[in-house]
Amino acid sequence: MSVPLYQLSEQQPTVWQPTTVEEALILKRKWGENSVLVSGGTWLRTRWENGLSSPPQHLISLGRIPALSGLTLDGQGHVHIGPALCLADVMENQMMKQRCGLLVQACSEIAAPSVRNLASIGGNVMTRTGDLIPVLLVMNAQVVVSDGQKERVLWLEEWLQDLNYSSFEVMTRIVVPGQVSAQMNDAGQTPTELRNTDAEHSFYLKVGRREAFTPSVVTVAGRIRIEADGTVAAIALSAGGGSAVPSRFTELEDALAGKLLIKEVLQILHKGVSDSFDAVADDYAGAAYRKMTAANLIVSECYKAWRKGGGAGASRS
Structure with missing residues (x-):
């Protein structure tokens, strides 16, 4: 003991x-x-x-529990991240750079280097308002928690909404389906999941005053893949910031699937994000400003992705 x-x-x-x-x-x-x-x-x-x-x-x-500081890749290509790993360790790890580049980017934009050498990825998630959460949501992350005898696995979004979460549990892993960077495999071939990467766009954006170590005003993240005909093949969008609990815009994602991102569709997206984002006002910004900022950032990045993927029908935008 x-x-x-x-x-x-x-x-x-x-x-x-x-x-x-x-x-x-x-x-x-x-x-x-x-x-x-x-x-x-x-x-x-x-x-x-x-x-x-x-x-x-x-x-x-929890700093001296080896099981909470691991970083491994399983046979299915899922990355298992120990929650006690500090943000600097995540940023410097080559496997993370290759498979979870968006998460590495998000870590690099949190606080100052001295803080990133101490702050843990699990601690950021445990706050339920952390700036890493929007990225983890669009990467379809899961969390594994233990009561000391058995573990349970939950989707991160499910865990965030669990109002009965027990304080007598410890997060033991964060599981992320890794996103491999564009490089050749050992056989000199591009991995299947990397083909047509020009049609896929990921983003992480934050509006805040980090030089004063204050909460971010708005944090958004997304992943979008465009088909050759310009339609949305797959999309994941999320937003958070300040005291808001980040969430996915799943209804909007479903509505955008198969659509061309022409002006009318982007207007629907903007209104949907603004209406759906459960922003929280504080001394730094009001809820209306946060909603508008989140909607502006997400629409801008989706339009960039569409143009990058071919932008069929762009003349109508």
Whole structure:
């Protein structure tokens, strides 16, 4: 069983360093609401410093649990990311650059290098408002959580909407279907999933004031593939930012499938994003501004993708 790493002053929490998920959850059950599971701790620290929440009596660090810091590729090409990996580790990993380039880009646009050396990918997701979530949503990511005895697998969007999520569970993996970069395989051939890559477009955009380490105003992500005839073959769109819980625009995606992105369709998309985005107003921006910004960014990127893919009917735009 773990022992305290050190005992801080009376007003400060005791820090524990378990070496297994099971041990971490034993400690969590022991201390209950008087404890917090923590990895990098950058988000929690800002909340404590800003008076949004009080430091707990016990901090249960996940940093010394090897199983939470792995990065592997399974036989189906799915990337398994340990939630305790810091953003800098994700950015510097060659496999991540080759298979999850959009996620690497998103990591590079979060906070400052010093923060990215501490902040974990799992911590960003656990906030439920993190800037990585829109990217993970359009990449159809899953999360794996454990209660110390058994694991359960959920789609990220399902997990975000789970209002009964237990605080006595630990996220053990984030599973992402990897997107391979355009390069030859060992046989000197382009992998099947890379053919016609000019017709596929991915994007991640953020409007914010990160130089002051404040929440982003709007964060959007998307993936879109255009057929040779200019119609939308596949599309995934999401938005978040500030205190909003990011989400996919699944109804809009279904409506766009098989369509040409002419002016009338783009207008429908703009209105749909603006109406559907559950933006939250704060001291930095109002909900209406966030909705408009998200809609503008997404429509602009979809139009770019359409033109890149051939833009059939573009003269009508």
